[in-house]
Amino acid sequence: MSQPIANPIEQLQQRVNADEKLVWRGRYVDTVFWVETGDSDWLIRVAEGRIVSVKRGPLAMPSWRFALRAPRDAWDTFWLPLPPSGFHDLLAMAKRRVLRIEGDLHPFMANLLYFKGVMAAPRPRDAAEGAAR
Amino acid sequence: MTANFEPITGRYLRIDLLGKPHRVYVEEAGQGIPLLCLHTAASDTRQFRGLMNDPRILEHFRVIAFDLPWHGKSSPPAGWQNTEYRLTTRDYVDMILTMSDALRLDRPVAMGCSIGGRMALHLALDHPERFRAIIGLQAGAHVDPYYDLSWLHRPDVHGGEVSAGVVSGLMGPRSPEAERWETLWHYMQGGPGVFKGDLYFYTIDGDMRGRLGDIDTRRCPLYLLSGEYDYSCTPEDTLDAARRIAGAQAKIMKGLGHFPMSEDPRGFINYLLPVLDRIRGA
Numbered sequence: 170m171s172q173p174i175a176n177p178i179e180q181l182q183q184r185v186n187a188d189e190k191l192v193w194r195g196r197y198v199d200t201v202f203w204v205e206t207g208d209s210d211w212l213i214r215v216a217e218g219r220i221v222s223v224k225r226g227p228l229a230m231p232s233w234r235f236a237l238r239a240p241r242d243a244w245d246t247f248w249l250p251l252p253p254s255g256f257h258d259l260l261a262m263a264k265r266r267v268l269r270i271e272g273d274l275h276p277f278m279a280n281l282l283y284f285k286g287v288m289a290a291p292r293p294r295d296a297a298e299g300a301a302r
Numbered sequence: 303m304t305a306n307f308e309p310i311t312g313r314y315l316r317i318d319l320l321g322k323p324h325r326v327y328v329e330e331a332g333q334g335i336p337l338l339c340l341h342t343a344a345s346d347t348r349q350f351r352g353l354m355n356d357p358r359i360l361e362h363f364r365v366i367a368f369d370l371p372w373h374g375k376s377s378p379p380a381g382w383q384n385t386e387y388r389l390t391t392r393d394y395v396d397m398i399l400t401m402s403d404a405l406r407l408d409r410p411v412a413m414g415c416s417i418g419g420r421m422a423l424h425l426a427l428d429h430p431e432r433f434r435a436i437i438g439l440q441a442g443a444h445v446d447p448y449y450d451l452s453w454l455h456r457p458d459v460h461g462g463e464v465s466a467g468v469v470s471g472l473m474g475p476r477s478p479e480a481e482r483w484e485t486l487w488h489y490m491q492g493g494p495g496v497f498k499g500d501l502y503f504y505t506i507d508g509d510m511r512g513r514l515g516d517i518d519t520r521r522c523p524l525y526l527l528s529g530e531y532d533y534s535c536t537p538e539d540t541l542d543a544a545r546r547i548a549g550a551q552a553k554i555m556k557g558l559g560h561f562p563m564s565e566d567p568r569g570f571i572n573y574l575l576p577v578l579d580r581i582r583g584a
Contacts (some may be wrong), residue, residue: 251475254531258471261533264448278453279460281467 176241177248177291178204178211182220184290191290192218195283200276203233204288207241218283235272237288243267250293259285310354312347312375317404319371319397320379326401327375328368332360335434335582336410338402339367340418342440342561343500344465344492346374349415349485352567358575362582366410368401370394372496374488387499391508394421399432411581415439416535416560417500420508422524423543427513430522435581437525437574440532440560442539443510443546451505455495462490465497472560474531477569485564510543519549525577526550527570529558 185191195218204211210226212233239247239262246256255265262268270277277284312329319326329347331354339350347367354365369376372387398421402410412433414422419441426436453464466486473482489497517524524547528540537554544552555562555573562570 254537255533257475257531258533260449260468261471264533274450274453275458278464278467279458281464282470285467285470 176206176209177244178206178223180291181213181287182223185220185287188286188290191283191286194218194286195280198276198280198283200235201233202277203231203236203272205236205238206244207239215287220287233272235270235274235277237268237270239268247288248291259288308351308355309360310351314375315368315401315404317400319400320393322379324371324379325377326368326371328366328401328405329354330364330366331355332362332364334362334364336405336407337363337365337578338398338407338410338412339365339563340398340412340414340421341367341370341373342416342418343504344373344497345485345488345561345564346370346376348374348488349561349564352481352563352571353574356567356571359571359578362584363411363578366405366407370397372493372499378493387495389417389500389503389507391424391503394503394508395424395428398425399429402432409434411435411437411578413437413439414441415563417504417508419526419535420504420510423510423514423517424508426517426519426522426524426547427510430518433522435523435525437527437577438540438543439526439562440528440535440540441526442528442535442543443514445505445534445539447501447505448533451498451501454498454501461494461497462492465489465492468497469560472532472534473565474529474557474559476557477559477566481567482565485561488564514543514546515548517547517550519547523581524550526552527555527562527573527577528552529555529560529562531557531559534560 198215198218201214212224212228212231214221246252255261263270309331310329315326315328317324341349346369350367353359372378412425419438422436422438422441466489469489526540526544528537540552544550558566
């Protein structure tokens, strides 16, 4: 029996890389970003739109371009099949001040639809297709 | 093969706006009470394609929309390359009233969304005698910026892509996919700096806080419709405005977002029809 997934972000690499349209949208993205989910930190490396690695913290001296920081319950709500209003989109959570978006935001803003899609990728597959991307 | 023209006709109007010659794109459909529609920031009249194709509306209303200068198929004024576009309350009001006069609209119903919804509140306050009713979609007194607007206009970020990215989550996640992406396409087509320039009105110059209580709905009825998923002008913002305006009637539209008429025309029209029936006294 396989281990239950403790954090949906652990599915990020498989889900994103299996989505060819999303990978194509991010084909010029080569960066490293940081995600805080309250219970842990995650260093995510992207090359040509594919997720190369998702490393769980704590890490010694991690380097990254930008960070997305929100409590675990906010991410869990964001990753519901049909999230409620205010938790359905990264900028919606930023407006509610539950998500902090920090660092060198150029790769994030230049590829905003891509990163919205990446972070929504762990949502269950029967979620509204393309929602909030 | 099937090929059908829609009932919409579009024309270019040569007109002086703000003291300068302009070429403004205007489209309309239907007949009856004029219904003047104001599009959102950085978009254009295509947002009202659903209304202009719905026979239930066209039977009683002449639906008219124009692209603001710099938007859609309306050109910016000559010399635009040497200016930074910035929409002000005064200019926006002036253009709407001038266009309404030029089109010889007799006390139209005004309906605007987002920046148009904010403008609806300004029109209700300062020009109620010019309109038989006003409908504000996604209308609130003020919106604080929740991201750095400078990202919308810089050469090293594609303006269309980032604009679409900024607004994508403002729509209801269950709104029809094709209509959502049509709505985003309009944003992807906006000219450089236009979205940012429109947001000068939305976030700074058009602030209505402290003035809503002066709107007199006995002079012009005011209806407010807002989508549930809008985090720019939230349902709470609209309900707060309605509480401050005696006689204003507000309704929150389930499942819809910031672009109701464009992201889900069918769903939106179900909310709009009862309002239009009341306006025409049906």
